[in-house]
Amino acid sequence: MTLDPVRDALVTFFDVTGSWLLLYFFLINSSYLLLIVLASVNFGRHLRRSPFAGTTAAARSPLTPGVSVLLPAYNEANVILDSVRSVLDLRYPDHEVVVVNDGSSDATLERLVETYGLVRSTRGVEGKIPVRGDLRGVWVPTDDSIPLVVVDKENSGRSDSLNMGVNVASRDLVVMVDADSILDPDALLVVSKPFADDPQNVVATGGVIRAANGCRVIGGRVVDVRMPRSAVARIQVVEYLRSFLLGRAGWSQANALILISGAFGMFRRDVLVEAGGLDPDSIGEDFELVMRIHKMMKDGGRDYRVVFVAEPVSWTEVPDTLAVLGRQRRRWHRGLWEVLWGYRRMTFNPRYGRIGMVALPYYWLFELCAPLLEVIGVIVVPLGLLLGVINVPFAIAFLLVAYVYAFFVTCAALLVEEVSFHRYARWRDLGSIVLASVAENVGYRQLTAVWRLQGWWASLTRKKAVWGTMTRAGFGSS
Amino acid sequence: MLVLSWTVLVWTLTVLCALCVALLLATVAVRVGRGVLARRREALVAQVRPLVLEVLTAEDDEVAPACEKVAAVPEPLWPTAERYVLAAFDSVRGEVRDALVQVLLDRGTLARAVAATTARSAVRRARAAEVVGLVGHVDGRRSIVRLLSDPSVEVRTVAARALGQLGDPHVAALLLGALRPGSDVPASIVGTALIGIGEADTTALEPALEGALADRDEIVRLTAVAVAAELLVLPTARYVGERVLHDPSPAVRVQAARALARLGGAWAVPTLASATAPTEDPGVRLAAARTLLDMGTPTALDHLAPLRDDLDPDLRRLALEAGPTLTTEGAGP
């Protein structure tokens, strides 16, 4: 029979790795559960403190550090005015907006010049971070009470533009947003609070990003939180909830936070400059930056903290078609691989503390390799069952640890969200989140696993990266 | 091949599914419970609200009778009334607030809060401190001061903030003392509290500030400089200027250089210029250069000119911003 060699191969496979496969999925889901427990502690503390938090007071204190908001823009003529205005109007005692026009071919710059009465400034953009793109000009408003600077340069990419922005930035803290970022009015207050509370040690913070799809957005503000209409986007809401909200908070609680989401991270400018800014050649540039900062601080034996602020502060449009989603996930996983590989010497290196000994190995095993094992599992288990290589109990066990347990973890996440932030107020939305959580395990996960493998493969075979049309929002798997 | 017991599996599957359902039901229960609690609370508040609003919107001779009605609220409803009144204090001031403070005092709110500052639970102590701060009566001061050395950092933080609300300049030294290493109270909280006190009476704050500017601890000096700048405590200006060059901590020197943007005058320019010397810490140089730029006087800007050829690109950029209209030696087009 032609299936015999396949059968034999499968028999050997399951003999050797059967129980390991089950163990893997048991461990990965248990780790998520642990992170959720850690996150609950983090939230519990945060919510208990919240009435006493004194955010209003922070808005007033001269010790609240100034923030430079960097906004790289490439062909954003349609949204740039709303975007700039909504960032200028953020509640904060002292912030400036640095728009970096990345050689737009549309009217982005013109619209800004016209609306704000911009005139050329003698201000240079020279700074400590090397920049590739050539400067074309710096513009400031005639009304100098408007804290806006527009840097016009030739096109050289988002990272390079942001680096130029960092050079020009005049405040102590820097935050990087995109032209389609939607920020809560108090976003800067919330995300800068750890810096105000502990100015010596905190070097970077990150806030929670939520999916804007389906929400009502007016003038760059979310005025009504709703679940998205498309199923693809709904499942991502669940993902974001689990991985951003809980994964990050859990890691932050364990003092081992590696990632700060690309669309809303705040850094101390001097640390950012010292680390050298973003790497324009890196695909996972935000992840890479935070890793570089970790390495730099640990190498220097310096005390520091990277803090996750458990409040939702920023919203982003997530891909609502499979095509765009696929491109995003391929790119994310490719970035993940390249950074993990690039910093492999930190892995299992006691010199790098919990980052090296816990977080990085975890990412290697449970973030990087997860799609591989998932795809293997999805292929060989049904195949094994079909060919009689494995028995039904094993198949059920697999189903259990890989999918039912995962659903359980998601239910726990939903409960924590309900107790803490309960942002989706409608019963209908709660219902659709639950349904989306089920749907996630039936097809969506498997798809993203395939995409992630494709991204990984593309990097290994050195294919050129495709950026696609979606703005990056950060990393994280399900 | 791994052999798994049928029964174990089926059991695990059932239990897991049951747990999932339980979690989902718990989620629903939390949501429903929140709604029920909110409605119950609202029912109570609805009885109290009109009375308190009547006081808050009363004019002159309407105030006293309206207060009597609040004072006469029966015991079961009083906690709700008290909470509502305290919440209003965040937003309201003036004689109507003072009248309500008296109602609270007569009803024992302050006494209870002071007693609660020795509660076992940190959350209760923190809440007690908050209440004392809101009531704003000097009788609560001592208990709050005690809480500045509370074992819980949250309580210390709330106590610092409450002291700021009490507005007594005599506690300024104590507040600054709360910044000692190991205390964890954020400097921004203490700073804000001091500013709150200082806004009411800046001169009374001066002695404490002057003492703090010479303190051993870096963070205390830092906070004092920032507060002095914010409140424009001019008598401290020269000393702040001296800190720019002579303080051992670069962070304090940076803050002092920034403070001179508000506190300094023509006399400060030479100090700032010295602070841009190449031997100085880069952060300090940058802060001093920026202050010179902000000052904008010809003398100040002149001192930026030599920085055009500096090794530090940030300084070169600032010098450039000063404009091409300077008379400088060897400055090209």
Add this chain to the structure above:
Amino acid sequence: MTQGKVLVVDDNQDICDLVALKLSNAGFEVTQANDGLSGLELGLSGDFDLVVLDVMMPGMSGIDVLRRLRDAEQTATTPVLLLTAKTQERDVETGFAAGAGEYMTKPFSPRELLVRVKAMLARRQP
């Protein structure tokens, strides 16, 4: 005879009620809104003589609402009184730049608020 139509926008229901009551006691016809969006919608359609606007609101802040009111022809010159927590140079600047007529900080005196509202209406200043 009503003194005028006033819109009060504050996400804190109690403050909203307080201001509304104070003003209606003084003879004004008051409409309330609890969030930026409904405040904006009411403001654009309602033909008010004055708007009391809280700055610190989630979703759409008072400044956001103010800007949009000023962008619209029918409310471009409507007097607006901004309420905010504590003086803050920046808020004041942004507020006035966005077109506020006056500015009051919390904690505020209800009596003083009434005086200001009357004065603003008397001056008919935007």
